[in-house]
Amino acid sequence: MTKARDLANLGNKTSLDEINDAYDAGALSNRNLMINGSMAIDQRNGGSSVTPGNGTLTLDRWKAGLAQTSKFSLDQDSESPAGFTTSMKVTSLSAYTPSSNDHFFIEQEIEGYNAIPLALGSSDAKDISISFWVRSSLTGTFAGSVINSARNRSRVFEYTINTANTWEHKTVSFAGDTTGTWLTTNGKGITLRFSFGAAGTWLQNAGAWSTGNVTASSGSVNLVATNNATLYITGVQLEVGDTATPFEHRSYGDELAKCQRYFERMSFTSNQYTSIICYNEATNDARGSLQYQVTKRAAPTISATSNAFAAISTGGTGNAVSLSSDTQTLVTARIKLVNTNSTLVDGGASHVQAKADAQISIDAEL
Helix, strand or coil: CCHHHHHHCHHHCCCHHHHHHHHCCCCCCCCCCCCCCCCCCCCCCCCCCECCCCCCECCCCCEEEECCCCCEEEEEECCCCCCCCCEEEEEECCCCCCCCCCEEEEEEEEEHHHHHHHCCCCCCCCCEEEEEEEEECCCEEEEEEEEECCCCEEEEEEEEECCCCCCEEEEEEECCCCCCCCCCCCCEEEEEEEEEEECHHHECCCCCEEECCCCECCCCCCHHHCCCCEEEEEEEEEEECCCCCCCCCCCHHHHHHHHHCCEEEECCCCCCCCCEEEEEEECCEEEEEEECCCCCCCCCEEEEEEEEEEECCCCCEECEEEEEEEEECCCEEEEEEEECCCCCCCCCEEEEEEEEECCCCCCCCC
C-alpha cells in the first residue's frame, strides 16, 4: 500500500509509528508548505488582470519573474477543477521566442522557518513532493524548478500536459538537496517556480540538483511563444515525503491570516479588511496607531492606497500626499497621513486605508 493510500486510511492505523510512516511529515495539518496554493487570496488586485513587471507581486505570495515586459498577464480566475473555485490564469500577450538569457515564470518563496522540516543542505535532507492542478491551451512537456536562498542550488522538474484545455493533476517527487545553503530563518527557505519560457543560463537538464539559478529544461514548452496561449494552475502543494498527498484545504480565514503575515491591506471600501481610525490634528493631518491583524514576518513598509482617507465626521474622502510611519514593529505601527484636500475636521476622526508590506525581499537577479 502506498503512503498516499495509507493517508486515506489513517483510521485503520493502530500505532503512532504506523501513522507517522503513512505521510512522512509527522503531521496531518500544515503539511503543505505553500501558502495560497488554491489561489483564493488576492488582496492587491481583487481578481483584476495584471501585466507584471519583473518582481511584481500578484496573487498573495506569488511573484512574477521576467526578462522582457508585456509578454504575459496574470489574474485570479474562476476556471477550476472539482474541489476548487479559483485558479491563477496566465495569458501570453504575444508570440515571443525566448533568446539569450530570457526567463518568464511565477514563483513562491517559502519562508525559512516553514522549510525547516525539509532539512535541506544536510545529510538528513528529506524527500520533496510537489503536486498541482494545471490546464493549458498547449500540450507537451512543461517545466519548473526549486531554488535555494543563495540562488546557487537548483533542481528542474518536468511535467506533461497531455490534453489541451483539460484539467490534469500532476505530481513530482525527488530527493532533497544534501548540500548548499538553505535558510531556516524568516528569509527565503526554498522557492518553487513554474516556467512560461526560458533560454540560456536559465536552462538546465531536469532530474538532478545543480549549481546556479535555473528555471526550466531545454525543449520544454515556452508558453510566451504562442500568442494568446493560456495556462491555469491551482491546488499547488509542496510537502515532505516521497509521495504527494491530497491537497490540504485550509479555511479561508486561516489562508488569509497566513497571507497577512507578508502583506495586509487596510481598507474602508471592503468588508474583507479593516481600516485604521486616526485622530485629526489638523484639516489635512491625521495620526494614529495601527495594530496589524497578524504578526508580520518583519517590520513592514507602510504605504497609502489610492483614495486613502475618509473623514468620519463629514464623509469626505481624498488622496494622501504622504503616509509615513515613524515607528513600526512586527505587530504595530504609528502612522501620519498628510493630504491637501483639507476636508478633515480638526479634533475629529478619520478612517485611513493603507498597506503593510513585509514580503520577503525581491531578488535583483530575477
